[in-house]
Amino acid sequence: MKSYQSGSDIAVIGAGAAGSLTATRLLQHADRHRLRLDVWLIDPARENGRGPAYGTDDARHLLNVPAARMTAFAEDPDHFVHWLADRHPQHADHDAFVPRVLYGRYLAHVLDDTARRSAGARLHRVQARAIGTAHHDDSTLSFLLSSGRTLRVDAAVLALGNFAADCRWAPETLRTSHRFVASPWSPDALCAVPPGADVLLVGTGLTMADMTLSLQRPGRTVIAVSRSGLLPQPHASEPLPQSPPPVVAGPPGLDAFRRTVLTHLSRSRRAHGDWRPGFDSLRPLTTDLWRRLPPADRTRFLKEHLRLWEVHRHRMPPPTAAAVRQARELGQLRIVSGHLTDAAVTGEGVRVRLSTGTTLDVGAVVNCTGSRSDVGSLDDPFLHSLFKTGLARPHATGLGLGATRDGRLLSAPGRGDVRAPLWALGSLLRGELLETTAIPEIRVQADGIAASAVALLKRDEHPQRHRGLFASP
Ligand SMILES: Cc1cc2nc3c(=O)[nH]c(=O)nc-3n(C[C@H](O)[C@H](O)[C@H](O)COP(=O)(O)OP(=O)(O)OC[C@H]3O[C@@H](n4cnc5c(N)ncnc54)[C@H](O)[C@@H]3O)c2cc1C
Structure with missing residues (x-):
């Protein structure tokens, strides 16, 4: 019979792809090291593994990475393709760009399955938002939840992911109008777009491409504007050979x-x-x-x-690139280099002026500017509280949080080298790592952080159990 060490508690805040993969890896590492671990997975969302990327149920919204590179486990490269073969065999192709909705289901399945098999580690899913840090000392971290309860744990991982896109570019009359779609990945966001009316998309990246597919119909023109007017490049339609990396030498500038x-x-x-x-x-x-x-x-x-x-x-899957090209050829999509200079909301829609001098009458304006990572200027009470208590600080570049390369958060300047048992992954590490938002990076981070956290918790015994979820005092 296995003998387990006395228990520890860890919070994973955010249950998108990064949080779900981290929780999965924590359960696995805890079992492997015979650590009795309670994993508290916190997110207001109902389902695990979705987030804006995999929450869409429009089957035209495809993964922008081939299935072969989307496994949850780097050590088992075929895991996702095998999962597809069992459940969605028509998509089980290593080179296919499959609907993102399937990937969300896959991640949720991976976590459920791991939790079900786990011998000594337990998963607790709490449907709430972390809104503050209540108190911390050398051995515990406490988080205030939107449910009014407090969660006290020995360590925590922040997987807060994609923050809502910036709206500050939009004049207030537009921002406060029902004709403005601030977050196109929110459920039913496009219901605000009147049928048949032309639409202005602000941003010309991958979100713009997906929104074009969702909004495209005969008689409608979609206009997409961005300062650069640059579109994501398409993936090659045939798999390409691998190339060796360059040798990096010389000065670091x-x-x-x-x-x-x-x-x-x-x-x-x-x-x-x-x-x-x-x-x-x-x-x-x-x-x-x-x-x-x-x-x-x-x-x-x-x-x-x-x-x-x-x-x-971040390239377009070939079917998406082909659909965008066709929409442009049919005149259903126009790309403009410039920016919005003025907007007036009228009875019928929005009259928009662009920096090119063009005036457009559209039924709605959709914000496709992509998620923000400038955590220092976000209006997010949880981040504010982390900064106020000194548990975290914005990264020097302004993108994400100050952290070590392996995701351990740096405390606020002036607090010496105090490092709480607190990690972050995914887009919160953008300033430190740059390349950190896609699954091939996130799955490696999730595994590394889970291994470090379990090693730390295994080292420090927690004989007095005052951890878990409490009614706030
Ligand atoms: C539209 C889109 C498509 C993409 N497609 C791909 C792709 O095909 N392949 C790829 O590799 N990458 C893709 N990406 C990159 C993508 O960012 C990652 O793959 C992945 O979704 C990131 O997951 P995450 O958990 O870090 O963030 P998110 O998915 O944003 O999840 C963060 C979660 O944290 C929760 N949260 C935030 N704050 C709190 C709080 N205070 N308390 C509790 N919960 C909180 C949110 O509710 C959310 O559920 C895509 C991104 C987008 C936006």
């Missing part, structure tokens, strides 16, 4: 970084007739390249190069 990348992409074009294998081979090196940059060069990269980087890095 942005100019050297650019030279390394451009030379490597030219080599890839010469060798494979395509820049994509070269770009993909940069992926394991990106964090190192990023961390080598002096702070001023990081700021310059974010200002001058990030958009170009992202349109090559």
Whole structure:
């Protein structure tokens, strides 16, 4: 019979992809190390593993990574494809870009299945939002929940994910109007769009592509505007060969970084007739390249190069790219480089003026500007509370939280080297890692954080059990 150490409690705040994968890995590591662990998974959402990315039930919204690279477990590369083969065999193809709704179901299944099999670790799902940190000392962390209860634990992982898109660019008359779709990934968000009316999408990235597919119909023109007017590049329609990564040497500045990348992409074009294998081979090196940059060069990269980087890095699945191309050819989608300068809400819709001098009459304006990571300026009570109690601080770049490379949060400046047993993953690590928002990175982070947390909890015994969910005093 197995013998288990006395118990510990850990909170995972956020039950999107990152939180669900972290909870899964915590259960596995705790079992492997015979640690009796209570995992508290906190999220106002009803279901696990969804979040804005995998919460859509529009089957035209596809994963932007082929199925072969979307496994939950890096050590079992075929896990997702096998899951598809069992349940959705028509999608069980390593190179397919499958509907995102299926991926949300997969992640929820992986967590449920792990929790069911777990011998000594237990999963508690709490449907609430963390709204504050109540109190912490050397051995516990306490979180206030929107339900009015307090959760006291030995350690915690923040998996807060994609924060709502910025709306500050929209004039107040538009922002406060029912014709403005602030968060296109909210359930039923597009119900605000009058049938048949033209629509303005602000942003020309992957969200714009998905919204175009959802809104496209005969007689409607969708206009998409962004300052750069750049669209995400398409994935190649056929799988491409793998390319070896470049050798990184020389000085660590942005100019050297650019030279390394451009030379490597030219080599890839010469060798494979395509820049994509070269770009993909940069992926394991990106964090190192990023961390080598002096702070001023990081700021310059974010200002001058990030958009170009992202349109090559986060590409459109071929079916989406084909549908977008066709919509443009049919005149159902127009892309404009510019920005919105004025908007007036009328009885019939919105009259919008663009920086190009064009005036448009549309039925609705949809915010496709993508999620925010500038945590210091977000109006989020939980983040404010983390900063106020000194448990966390914004990253020096302004993106995400200050953290070590493996996700352990740095406390507020002036508090010495105090590091609470608190980790973050996913987009909260953007400033530190740059490449951190997609599943291939998140699954590795989830595993690493779970291993570190279990090792820490196993080291420190918790004989006095005053942990768990309490009514707030
Ligand atoms: C539209 C879209 C499509 C994408 N497609 C892909 C793809 O095909 N492949 C890929 O690899 N990546 C894709 N991504 C990247 C995506 O960000 C990640 O794959 C993944 O969804 C991120 O998961 P997450 O858990 O970090 O964030 P989220 O999915 O945003 O989940 C965060 C969760 O935290 C909860 N939360 C936030 N604050 C609190 C709080 N205070 N208390 C409690 N809960 C809280 C939220 O309710 C939410 O459920 C896509 C992203 C988007 C936006």
